[in-house]
Amino acid sequence: MRAPGEPGQRWTLRCAGGDPLPGSTHPAAASACALVAAHPGLLGPPPKDRVCTQLYGGPDVATVSGTVDGAPVSRQFTRTDGCGVADWAAAQALLGPPGDAL
DSSP: OOOTTOOOOOOOOOEETTEEOTTOOOTTHHHHHHHHHHOGGGGSOOOTTOOOOOOOOEEEEEEEEEEETTEEEEEEEEESSHHHHHHHHHTHHHHOSTTOOO
16 A cells, blocks of 8 residues: 555556457556456546445545557546446446555
8 A cells, every 4th residue: 555645557468369468567567458458448437427335435636647558548537436436346446445555
């Protein structure tokens, strides 16, 4: 677990067909590649009209940017409400456990 004020982490994930490629620095690259291959919409924007509970899951923030199958992606994950907590749980193989330095 990172201490308050400790700098964030940055990883590179390169995949083909759900398998990691050379150049990946993600500590769980195989699981992350499999998740993105199985659920490519996970990195798309969340629906704007969804209703979220007021459940605070913690201060965790993760930003995912790059390309998936040639399409640009840019998605921020937070745990500031119930939707964010659920989104993080769905993407945990990519983001790591909340509050953890994966």
